[in-house]
Amino acid sequence: MDATLESLIDKIKKDGVAKAKSEAQEIINSARSKAQEIIDKAREESERIVAKAGDESEKLEKNARSAIRQAARDAVLMAKEELVKIFDRVIKNEVRKSLSPEFTAQLIAKIVDKWSLAKEEQLEVLAAKEDIEKIKNVLLAKIKEEARGGLIINVGSSINKGFRIGIKGEEVYYDFSEEAVIEAFKELINPQIKEILNSDG
Numbered sequence: 001m002d003a004t005l006e007s008l009i010d011k012i013k014k015d016g017v018a019k020a021k022s023e024a025q026e027i028i029n030s031a032r033s034k035a036q037e038i039i040d041k042a043r044e045e046s047e048r049i050v051a052k053a054g055d056e057s058e059k060l061e062k063n064a065r066s067a068i069r070q071a072a073r074d075a076v077l078m079a080k081e082e083l084v085k086i087f088d089r090v091i092k093n094e095v096r097k098s099l100s101p102e103f104t105a106q107l108i109a110k111i112v113d114k115w116s117l118a119k120e121e122q123l124e125v126l127a128a129k130e131d132i133e134k135i136k137n138v139l140l141a142k143i144k145e146e147a148r149g150g151l152i153i154n155v156g157s158s159i160n161k162g163f164r165i166g167i168k169g170e171e172v173y174y175d176f177s178e179e180a181v182i183e184a185f186k187e188l189i190n191p192q193i194k195e196i197l198n199s200d201g
Contacts (some may be wrong), residue, residue: 021033032084039177045158050167052142061118080137083193084190084193085160087189087190087193088182088186088190091182091185091186091189092178092182095161095178095181095182096161096178096186097179099161099162099176099181100190101131101134101135101138103145104127104135104161104162105134105135105137105138105139105142106138106142107176108125108135108139108163108165109139109142109143111165111174112151113143117167119149120166121168122150122151122152122153122167123150123151123152123165123166123168124151124154124164124165124166124167124168124173125139125151125152125153125154125158125163125164126154126155126156126163126164126173127153127154127156127159127161127162127163128156128157128160128162128163129155129157131161132153132154132155135153135163136153138165139151139153158177159178160177160178160179161178162176162177162178162180162181163176163177164176180190
């Protein structure tokens with residue numbers, strides 16, 4: 001083979017290999033650069049997702065804690081209200097049992113006995129329709145003869161148990177009806193119950 005041809009072939013080989021190497025290196029560098037860019041973007045995105053997830057998780061945890069605290073407060077309030085209702089029912093039942101016709105008559109007799117009336121005045125007692133006959137029978141046996149003329153016993157339409165008593169015609173009565181007695185007990189007892197329920201100890 002001619003020396004010139006051989007050197008030309010060698011030159012082509014060298015140049016071709018050098019160019020191929022150079023191009024390959026460029027491709028590798030470009031691929032590395034793109035890969036690094038993709039990796040960096042992926043890392044940024046994953047960090048953003050993790051940060052967002054962390055924020056969301058923190059929000060969810062905060063909301064859950066807040067909801068649990070609110071639910072606990074609501075449950076305590078409901079329990080307190082229910083206990084107050086139970087005490088109210090107990091008071092109502094006990095007052096109703098206590099205001100029997102016999103007890104009511106005894107109480108009226110004591111009030112009549114202590115009341116000083118002017119000659120023209122009469123005491124009027126308003127009582128429950130269902131109890132009035134029993135009250136009259138017990139009461140008339142207990143009060144003094146002279147007091148009977150100054151006493152009128154009538155049905156109080158709004159009274160379920162107990163009685164109201166006052167001077168006839170004045171329309172001012174001392175109220176010992178079931179409703180009034182219950183209300184008085186509630187005002188006396190419920191604040192104490194609420195204070196006990198609201199105390200930390």
